[in-house]
Structures are given as C-alpha cells and as structure tokens.
Amino acid sequence: MKKLGKLEKIIGVFIIATIIGGGAAYFVGQKGAEAEEEKPLSAEEVAELSIDTDIITTNLASPGNYGIVQFNILLSDKNTKAEAEKRTAEVRAAVIATVAGFKKEELIGENGITMLEEQLAARLAEVFEKGTVERVLVTEFKMQ
Template sequence: MGKLGKLEKIIAVVIIATIVGGGAAFYVGQKDAEAEVDKPLSAEEVEKLSVATDIITTNLASPGSYGVVQFNILLSDKKTKKEAEKRTAEVRAAVIATVASFEKDELIGENGIETLETAVAARLAEVFQKGTVDRVLVTEFKVQ
C-alpha cells in the first residue's frame, strides 16, 4: 500500500504540473496574440491589404443630386484582398447602393463622410466570405 500511495502522489504532481504549464503556455500565447493585434500596420502592410475602387458617380436619394466617390478599403488579410479583387462588380454595386441611399444633406461635412465610410464598411462586410473589412476611407468625394 505504501508504493501505491507514492505512485498516486507522483501522478497527481505530474497532472498538476501539466495543468499549470498548459495554463502558462496559453496565457503567454494570448499575450503574444494581443500584442500582434494592437500593433499598427506599416505603410507597406496597409498597401498590401488595401484595394481602391474606381471613381464612382451615382444619383443620391435627393432629387437632382448626385455623388462622385472613390474609396480605399483596408482588408484583414491577403486572402480577403484576393477575394475583393475577384468581386469588383459586387464591391462596386454595394458602394453604389450605399451611396445612393443617402440624401445630399446627410453627406455634407466631416460627419457625413464618417457616416458614409461606416455604412460602406458595413455593406462590404456582407459581400466578403473570407476575412473582414478593417477600414474604409473616402479618397474622392463630391456631391451636387
């Protein structure tokens, strides 16, 4: 019975050490992942993960008004960028539909541009099956 008691203690110590070691490894892995997420992208990385739309002209919801826009879309990874490059017609259609839903007065000023960027990002999130849209920037903007 003495040997069995020692064996149980050794097994318990090994199990506890494994749990503690696994927990420590998980914690360190999470910290590394958080550090990667918080790290801002370099200009080269932004360029590699971005796509630009053509200049798009579309009617607005306000009668007699139209908008001329162009966007730069920052995507989460290279696979999503490739998907965006293959779905240019869907991206263009989503942008046109989103811009056309706004009244001219809603697009005026900094708040209007931010609202437009947010709306386009949300609409594009529905288009892509892989990855995410990290940011949408208006790079050309005119309303009349």
C-alpha cells in the first residue's frame, strides 16, 4: 500500500505541474496576442482607414457664438471606411449636432477639444453598422 501511496503522490504532483504549466503557457500566449493586437498602425494604414470631414461652420449652444471645425476620423477597417464615405450626410449631421451642443466656454483649452473628440466618436459609433470608430481628431478648430 505504501508504494501505491508514493505512486499517487507522484501522479498528483505531475498533474498539478501540468495544470500550472498549461496555465502559464496560456497566460503568456494571451499576453503575446494582446501585444500583437495593440501594435500601432503605420502611417500608410492610418491613411487607408481615415476620412476627413469637410470644414463645417455651425452655431454653438452659447448665443452669438459659432465654431468652424474639421475632423479626421480613424475607422477600424476598410469596410467601415467605405460605409463612412457613403454616409457623408450622416457624418456631417453628427458633427454639427455634437459641436452645436457645446457652449464656447466648454470648448476652450485642451480638455474642451478632448471632450469634443470623445463625444463625436460616441455619436459616430451609432451611425456605422459595420466596424468601429477608433479615434477622432480635431484638425481645424476656430471659435467666434
């Protein structure tokens, strides 16, 4: 019976080592996959997946003020870019509605621009059926 006890211990240690090794291999594999997914896009890839809006002038929420804006929108893939190019009226409407919702004071400074980019990205995400909006950048910005 003692030999069977030692054999059971050896098998138990082997099973535990296998489970730990398998878990470690899975964890390392997941980290490697995440690192590949987060690889920054090249300039060519960004150009292929981006669209620029027209320069748009719209009133702001504060009376007597208006903004002149243009955005660069990075999309998740070529299909989403093709959809965005077909939905220019909806993209333009989303830009106008988003910008018009801000008061002049809210758009002053870096925080205001960041907030504008984030809100426009969220609104555009509702427009597209395929893919996602990866980021929105303000490329032209004037307020009066």
